[in-house]
Amino acid sequence: MKCVMNKLIKSSNIYLFTFVFAFILSKSFVVFANDEPSPDIPEGIVKISKINPDRNVGYLMGDILKRTIALDVKKPYKLIETSLPIVGYEHRYQGQVSGIELCKISHTKKENDDKTSYVIHLSYQIFTTAPVVKPAILPAEVIKFQGPASAEAKDGLVQYKIPEFYFRISPMAVFGAVKIEDDMSPLRQPILLQAYPEKEKLVASLILLGLSLVGLLYILGSRAWLPFMGRPFAQAGRHLRGLSATNTDDLKTALTCLHKAINSTAKYSVFSDNVSDFLTHSPSFKVIENELGQFFELSHKVFFDTQDTSAHDKNSLVWLKRFCKQCRDCERGLKPANLKKI
Amino acid sequence: MSDKQLTDWRQHAQNLESEINKVVVGQQTPIRLITTAIFSRGHVLLEGDVGVGKTTLLRAFTRCIGGGYQRIEGTIDLMPNDLVYHTYLGEDGKPHVSPGPLLMSGENLSVFFFNEINRARPQVHSLLLRVMAERTLSAFNKEYHFPHMLVFADRNQVEKEETFEIPSAARDRFMMEIPIVVPDDNAIMESLVFDTKFHNVDALVNTIPADILQFDQLNEFSALVQNKIEASSTLRQYALNLWRATKTPSAYGVKVSGVDMNRLVLAGASPRGMSMMLRAARVNAWLNNRDSVLPEDIHAVFHSTVAHRIVFSPVYEMRRTEIARELLTGIVNAIAAP
Structure with missing residues (x-):
């Protein structure tokens, strides 16, 4: 029995290894097939237009060069998008890294009736320098297309080489002017990064935070910038300022507004029959007791007297505005100016 | 005349x-x-x-x-x-x-x-x-x-x-x-x-x-008072708000200490009650030598004409006088005119 089991295990292991080996082999074959040079695409299939950097000299380490390649590819050829160079890819020249790295790539595709237009944006960053001007090259990128099978390309895979771009990398210092080897003191601190952008961001954030706090204070302070601003009579005063003495409805609006201000101050509805309670709880208004009486008299005439319309004149609104100012003074604990009778 | x-x-x-x-x-x-x-x-x-x-x-x-x-x-x-x-x-x-x-x-x-x-x-x-x-x-x-x-x-x-x-x-x-x-x-x-x-x-x-008053002329004179003393639209609105507040005092923010306001009132003032309140308010205005009713006229008769008409939950009936007084004062304080 044991012998049979061992056989079974052994045979199953063999199957498993065979499967894994076949899988790895097939994958490596695919990779190998993709990297393998393909025949060039037939002439006339690809029409290229390029936008290269506007100059080809004066580049320093760290500079970014941008190229835009527009390809019009006749159908049925299609770009194999996985054949596009990937970010971080660094070309080698004679086994040496070139110091020019692809840092960004994007492309767009537009289908037409007989062709497909591809626009490829390439950004390369320079990571090399030299004591003298150095020739450099944005490499010729090889991209692949899937087309119909032919004698040269049985699998239909063909390639196209985007022409390279030649330029010059400038040195970062005058040759011989700086000899870094003479200035290699271990006490010298490392060169620091410039912190200006971070400082600007910090200042901007602090300003934003400050403005937010001010806004919050404004909201918490009943939407008033100063401690006395948001109080009922101050608000009523602002509302009354916009009212017109010629409009009869504005008189009612003004009276209503002042009633609300008095009620808000007292925290209950104040009428002429409980105005004495209001004065007891808000003694700062005691100095305008007579004016409060006149106010309620005017309110009675305007709102409740259906026959006497003598109160509906422009003087009433003028008086109300002054009365409101008096109340605002009382609200602020100030001594109000005397007010003439209506 | x-x-x-x-x-x-x-x-x-x-x-x-x-x-x-x-x-x-x-x-x-x-x-x-x-x-x-x-x-x-x-x-x-x-x-x-x-x-x-x-x-x-x-x-x-x-x-x-x-x-x-x-x-x-x-x-x-x-x-x-x-x-x-x-x-x-x-x-x-x-x-x-x-x-x-x-x-x-x-x-x-x-x-x-x-x-x-x-x-x-x-x-x-x-x-x-x-x-x-x-x-x-x-x-x-x-x-x-x-x-x-x-x-x-x-x-x-x-x-x-x-x-x-x-x-x-x-x-x-x-x-x-x-x-x-x-x-x-x-x-x-x-x-x-x-x-x-x-x-x-x-x-x-x-x-x-x-016999300071002639009892048999009171009905006629009362009708005269009711016709002569007017109530403006603002006052009517105020009276209606008071009426609504007797039905749902909690909706107007009225509170009575130690009372669940949502359970207190079973029925607010009746239409007859509010009508009587306005009749009394008109008479009060006349007694104070006015041609129109003021909110203060309503206040003068509000407690006496409304308090006994509001029906409270039985649990609060024993404290009716005290609760009714506080409730109606709260209503007068809560409703503004205009």
């Missing part, structure tokens, strides 16, 4: 108040309210402790109004027929029927004074419902009318034994329920105790000039 009538009657009303204030001291507010009720043609229920002068006050008013006056004492064995007729054996040995207090004065009955109304049975309250609302009574196959009748009733809230709670329907017939409390003023309290003129109530009431 009507303006002159208004002025003349105002003089009479002020005279009436002044005379009654001489014999019932320290009760200016109840006296003003009863005067208002008389000119609004509304029935009055006085509520207060024992011996605070409720009966004296009503007797004093009765003397001033003139007309027929009848009085009955509420007792537990009082039956509705006791208000309508008496039966007795006459000198001839035969049974006789004589009119009861309601029928005795006929159409001239101006004041029916029901003392200690809460001692009477619900059957009696039921009879009163019709008499108060319609001022008519059916008896002996005949309908009797009492066009000038006002019901003055009183009850004390202290005693609960052998008493019956007046149902809300009966309470609603009363225009006003007026609390009578002992005045706080030391001089008045001293006077009530030591002044000998207060010892003999009958003699005291008799010092008031009789």
